[in-house]
Amino acid sequence: MKIFMSSTSWITWVCFFWTALFGLGCVAIPLWAVSCGLFQEDFSSTIHRIFDPGVLALVVATFKQACISAWVSSFFGLFLGLWVGEYCFYFPRSRMQGFLAVPQGIPSVVAATAWVVWLGRSGVLATFGIHLDWSYTLKAVVLAHAFLNIPLIALSVAQSRRSLAISQLEVAQTLGASAWDQVRWLIWPQVRWAWAAASCQAFAFCVMSFGLVLILGGGPPVQTLETAIYQRLRYGTADLSGATIFALWECVLAGIPWGMVLFFQAKKKGTLRQPVSLYSLKESRGKVWVKKYKAYGLALWCSVLLFILPYFVVINRHSVQWLMDGEFRVLVGKPVMLSCILAGLSGWGAVATAIAALVLIQSKIIRTARLKSWLGILLSLPHGISILVLSLGVWLAYGRWIDPFEGSVAAIVALQCTLFFPWAFRMLWPILQTSQRQQVESAYLLGASPLQAFFWVEWPRWRAPLISTFAGVAGASLGELGAVSFFYSENLIPLPLLVSRGMQQYRFEEAQGVAGLLLLLSFFLIVISVETGQKISPGLKSGLRR
């Protein structure tokens, strides 16, 4: 790609304006509108409102929920990650890591519905005599967050563990290092920053978790800043000023761990190494060794599937019966269509914006390496901002033109693009880095035009990542609830909102039926994303969920 962008062509300028428009319109202006909304009154009263005991109590509750969820997730995620990492180290063709990425694409409304089905008073566990009655409690929220975040952390740790060269472990053995010594001196230093970064990421996700807390928290029993922002705007009279106070705290709580993630990721860069070729390793160790790992692998597969299968509880006898009902088609037909259109538009929007940003970074407009690096950080910023805060910003900034109560497809798509763009950017970035300059030049020498050279040399490299990224973004946006909750109308109700409404109005069978459908659609797209993603970089699939 670099060679095609060697001159400052009109394509570069289009990319520049597109990226700038996106950054300003979807991030900078909404955030500016939120900060302006904060100081509508005089300074002292604003400070007084920020530190109001009621607000602080909610901040503490959010912090507590996120801390417990992240702590549980990071504890179990570390061990699962080390375990999976070791297995995939010896069996590099295993799809286990790919499956760890799947829970990232499970829609939060589906996860919440599934946990209600498991934990409810007459839920699945109760039918087996286990009366936990955890639904609509903090425990349920923590459990649900842990089930979503453990695979995220484990994936990060496993990738880091896998990147340790086997010769280092072997030389340590010849120097007398026991299994514990190897963990202490080689494996732990290798994985610790990845683990810390993933744990901070999990904390931020828990702070910004909306759909799950809204449904599983049951309203007043478990409230966080996210649900408070939503309630200030969508229930009763819209209290924009009150919502901005919560948005400020939300930015603080989510921003600090994101800052730490950037710090830890910078540390992590120094620990990543390419693994040596492991292809012959399995063969060289003989059948005894492989047999030993077969049992190990089976146990591991069970552990990994434990974080995927529970969600399929929403596809049960009641929900299938409801799905078979004629009423279903009337209720769900339009939302399915709408959800697919939104997912498609968001997918293409995020991918196109990511490509534009990548072209811009590689172009001559951005001259210094430092500037490129800063731009990269700036472009990943939306990932650290809550979708509800951005939605509030869009409401405040563009309320004159976009009436949230009338519904807006454009606002939903723009917000979802903003939300998933950083992930698309990270997925496509490594492809751009591995330039094939010599091959392209060879194609030129053989008489190919730039377009032909791109088609024959570069396009085969980009095809799988683009499909993977598009499918990933589309799958995630299919189940995204935050943006649609702000800009829906009675004529504009996508599937996640239908599930959320069903759960809140105690229409469980209907909610489970729609959740089942949503799960199947999202799962299909995420599996496509993970499978095509295996061909490129098996690592870059974390951080998709919201």
Add this chain to the structure above:
Amino acid sequence: MIQLDSGILGSLRVQGLSKKIDGFTLEADFSIQVGERMALSGRSGAGKTTLLRILAGLDELDLSRDRGKIFLGTQEVTGLSPQKRDMGFVFQDQALFPLLNVMDNLTFGFRMRGASKAEREFQAMDGLKRVGLESKALASVENLSGGEKQRVAFLRAILWKPKLLLLDEPFSALDGELRDVLRKELVELHRLWPAPLLLVTHDEADILAVATSRLQLKWNESNSVRRIERMEKE
């Protein structure tokens, strides 16, 4: 390295070794005496590295189909884990620990044997002085040149006085002049600690400069048996 106590050393004896590997059988029967530097050469993919890995215990013998015994002095080490064999191994890619500095890399073997901080640092500094790298003690191994990395790899393998030294093509990634220098340094280091040494190499110049004796891996296409045989060094 300061105190020479090579009395604990014994010869390496590989007795009737036969290992089945992907459609061929590797057979070996040889010994290496204390102070001897043995070179092992043969075609690529013939099984030279596999032999080193078997000797170090990194590849296990499958007792249901493989046979043979490995002795170090009077002790049989065939079934022992790599940790208990006391063998120094230099990998082709050096396999230095990138997250530890030069000093920590060098003292790793001592640390695993419970040596005190003062003792292990003294030994490491002594080794570094011998190869002219004392100023690099606290440097990251990532910042070393190719030759410096190779010196650190040699030192790490030999400093803690292993009972056998195994080197897997240690000079292959270096340029010609540097190879000559490092070959001499290796011989010097080995004189200080004359454990039996087995060097796997393709390069005749390595054999001439380093080895005192030689093994050849003979490859017989028809019967799929590859034998390691002792040869006279020219």
